[in-house]
Amino acid sequence: MAAETIEVSIWRGDAKGRYHDYEVPLRENQTVLDVVTFVQRHIDPTLSYRFSCRVGMCGSCAMTVNGRPRWTCRTHVAKAISRGGLRIGPLENLPVIKDLAADMRPFFDKWQRARGAFVPSRTRADPMARIRPGEAARIAADAAIECINCGICYAACDTVRWNPAYLGPAALNRAWTLLNDERDAANRERLAAVTASGGCQSCHSHQSCQEHCPQGLNPTASIAGLKRRAMQAYLKGELKP
Amino acid sequence: MSLRLYVWQRLTAALMAPLVIVHVAVIFYASRKGLSAADILARTRGSFMWASFYCAFVLAASVHAAIGVREVCSEWSSLSERQSDILGTLLGCSLLVLGLRAVAAVVSP
Numbered sequence: 001m002a003a004e005t006i007e008v009s010i011w012r013g014d015a016k017g018r019y020h021d022y023e024v025p026l027r028e029n030q031t032v033l034d035v036v037t038f039v040q041r042h043i044d045p046t047l048s049y050r051f052s053c054r055v056g057m058c059g060s061c062a063m064t065v066n067g068r069p070r071w072t073c074r075t076h077v078a079k080a081i082s083r084g085g086l087r088i089g090p091l092e093n094l095p096v097i098k099d100l101a102a103d104m105r106p107f108f109d110k111w112q113r114a115r116g117a118f119v120p121s122r123t124r125a126d127p128m129a130r131i132r133p134g135e136a137a138r139i140a141a142d143a144a145i146e147c148i149n150c151g152i153c154y155a156a157c158d159t160v161r162w163n164p165a166y167l168g169p170a171a172l173n174r175a176w177t178l179l180n181d182e183r184d185a186a187n188r189e190r191l192a193a194v195t196a197s198g199g200c201q202s203c204h205s206h207q208s209c210q211e212h213c214p215q216g217l218n219p220t221a222s223i224a225g226l227k228r229r230a231m232q233a234y235l236k237g238e239l240k241p
Numbered sequence: 242m243s244l245r246l247y248v249w250q251r252l253t254a255a256l257m258a259p260l261v262i263v264h265v266a267v268i269f270y271a272s273r274k275g276l277s278a279a280d281i282l283a284r285t286r287g288s289f290m291w292a293s294f295y296c297a298f299v300l301a302a303s304v305h306a307a308i309g310v311r312e313v314c315s316e317w318s319s320l321s322e323r324q325s326d327i328l329g330t331l332l333g334c335s336l337l338v339l340g341l342r343a344v345a346a347v348v349s350p
Contacts, residue, residue, distance in 0.1 A: 162316040201247035227247075234248050 059150025165198030299340030307333025
């Protein structure tokens with residue numbers, strides 16, 4: 001008796017490519033990343049894709065699985081399969097390099113544009129800042145801090161799809177954590193950066209980022225915080241658009 | 242959308258929220274009490290309160306809708322930012338003129 005198999009359709013080529021069909025043996029506790037790896041190792045070694053840790057820590061294996069952006073290493077086939085098959089493509093809202101490898105540069109460029117890098121206000125000669133875990137700002141930062149920049153929220157975001165200038169949920173979420181970090185020295189510039197064209201005010205609060213985030217974060221709430229902060233600063237005359 | 246437009250859109254929405262509630266309550270009141278057009282005009286003509294109420298409503302709605310439509314056009318259509326600006330401004334001006342004309346018709350003595 002033949003082993004049970006699944007039909008897998010995988011994007012091949014660049015933006016002008018197309019889906020190719022493969023037949024992969026079905027195994028117990030098989031992840032979508034296992035399926036992609038099987039195709040590369042046993043059917044077509046030219047298949048390009050990206051992965052590293054395989055345990056949901058690095059965020060590099062994010063792909064579109066049956067229309068939904070997912071970490072493929074943490075997605076069991078049984079959970080994602082639809083009509084006996086899988087359709088696996090690169091992350092949406094990003095250029096395709098080849099096959100399942102999306103070009104992450106726009107994502108990280110926007111992260112930089114949102115002033116996502118920490119700017120210290122002290123030197124190593126100064127005493128260490130004392131941050132109480134119960135402070136409101138620290139609680140707000142903690143709620144958003146676990147982002148690993150996998151790009152799933154960016155791929156799921158309707159506003160990114162419609163407005164290429166929009167910074168996206170991850171970059172804005174990162175900016176929100178730093179705005180709540182009293183050790184940071186660049187928050188005036190950061191607030192100006194996240195309220196420029198394509199900034200937090202462009203978010204329509206569809207909450208796809210929250211719905212799809214594998215870390216269970218809520219970037220929409222972070223963006224709402226940025227909007228409140230921006231509105232207050234604008235009305236006080238501290239922010240000149 | 243610039244931050245300035247965002248702030249204007251949110252402020253006009255905040256202003257319209259209570260105005261819409263009062264407006265809907267007035268519609269229910271007028272229909273349940275069976276008020277005729279003459280009854281309504283008798284209450285609104287020469288009324289500074291109703292003139293102020295609906296002028297504020299028209300102003301807020303014109304600004305709010307113009308910004309919203311401008312945003313929809315710039316995101317969902319092939320119009321450029323400049324073209325969306327023009328379309329939104331034209332819509333806002335049209336709503337303002339038509340709305341103020343309607344207010345004048347019911348509050349002018």
